Amino acid sequence: MNSVAKFVIVMGVSGSGKTxxxxxLATATHSAWLDADDHHPAENVEHMRRGLPLNDEMRWPWLDALCKVAIATRNEIAATAGNNARPGQPTPPIFIACSALKRRYRDFLRTHLGPQLVFVFLEGPRDLILDRMNNRAGHFMPSALLDSQLGDLEPLGPxxxxxxxxxIAPLDDIVWQVLDDLTAREAQQNRTENSVPPGQKSTSKGG
Ligand SMILES: Nc1ncnc2c1ncn2[C@@H]1O[C@H](COP(=O)(O)OP(=O)(O)OP(=O)(O)O)[C@@H](O)[C@H]1O
Ligand SMILES: O=C(O)[C@H](O)[C@@H](O)[C@H](O)[C@H](O)CO
Structure with a gap:
């Protein structure tokens, strides 16, 4: 499948379905995935558990740690793929569940993870998200923090x-919508590359 993206970040507020x-997506594409929640410093998790929203200062080290893990994971997969060399077989992207609420966080992720990064924004009504948060068990994030999450959210710009x-769609439909879109991006990239005269081909596509 898609090789335009090295990383696909599924973003949105808490409870929107990122994880x-x-x-x-990773299961459907036999790829790897990361949950950004696993890379919060312990103080951040404790802060949220107590019902307090994170601020920028608390989010930067978390995003930095996440980038390091994402790159290490990508390198590990590339090394393994190299050992099993299957020529012409593109490496699928790593899928990452990460709120990435603000534009400046996404710019940071782009800077560190490179341009082959696609953001998928999970958008939905507050009441539906609240309901899903209230009905899931064993998560540290209190639903009382949803409004601060919505307050911080800067949706993807054009x-x-x-x-x-x-x-609102079922999870399986969401997965197929994302995969269809990634495939369309791949086709578009191939068309663009094929329209470039030989010798001037872009080298940006990598594995
Ligand atoms: N499209 C959907 N239809 C039905 N249930 C869903 C859908 N998306 C997510 N859910 C359910 O909603 C709950 C919240 O989803 P999930 O934990 O994946 O959200 P999240 O964005 O990762 O939240 P957090 O950032 O707090 O970890 C889960 O119980 C999940 O199974
Ligand atoms: O940016 C943030 O405020 C945090 O990442 C939160 O989004 C939580 O980590 C997550 O939503 C709870 O699971």
Whole structure:
């Protein structure tokens, strides 16, 4: 499948379905996935557990740690793929569940993870998200923090090559919408590359 993206970040507020979506995307493509929640410093998790929203200062070290893990994972996969060399077989992207609420966080992720990064924004009504948060068990994030999450949220702008998906749809539909879009991006990239005269081909596509 798609090789335009090295990383696909599933973003949105708490409870919008990032974890489930990223996990299912990875299963469908036999790829890896990461949950950004696993890379918060312990103080951040404790802060949220107590019902307090994170601020920028608390989010920067977390995003930095996440980038390091994402790059290490990508390198590990590339090394393994190299050992099993299957020529012409592109490496699927790593799927990452990460809130990435603000534009400046996404710019940081772009700077550190490179341009082959696609953001998928899970968009939905507050009441539906609240309901899903209240009905899931064993998560540290209190639903009382949803409004601060919505307050911080800066949806993808038109210049961010946005892929926005409604979370009203069942998870399987969301997964297929994302995969269809990634495939379309891949086809578009191939068309663009094939329209470039030989000798001037872009080298930006990598594995
Ligand atoms: N499209 C959907 N239809 C039905 N249930 C969903 C859908 N998306 C997510 N859910 C359910 O909603 C709950 C919240 O989803 P999930 O934990 O994946 O959200 P999240 O964005 O990762 O939240 P957090 O950032 O707090 O970890 C889960 O119980 C999940 O199974
Ligand atoms: O940016 C943030 O405020 C945090 O990442 C939160 O989004 C939580 O980590 C997550 O939503 C809870 O699971």
């Amino acid at each position: 489930e979506t990223a996990r299912r 210049d961010e090559d946005p892929l926005t998906v409604s979370i």
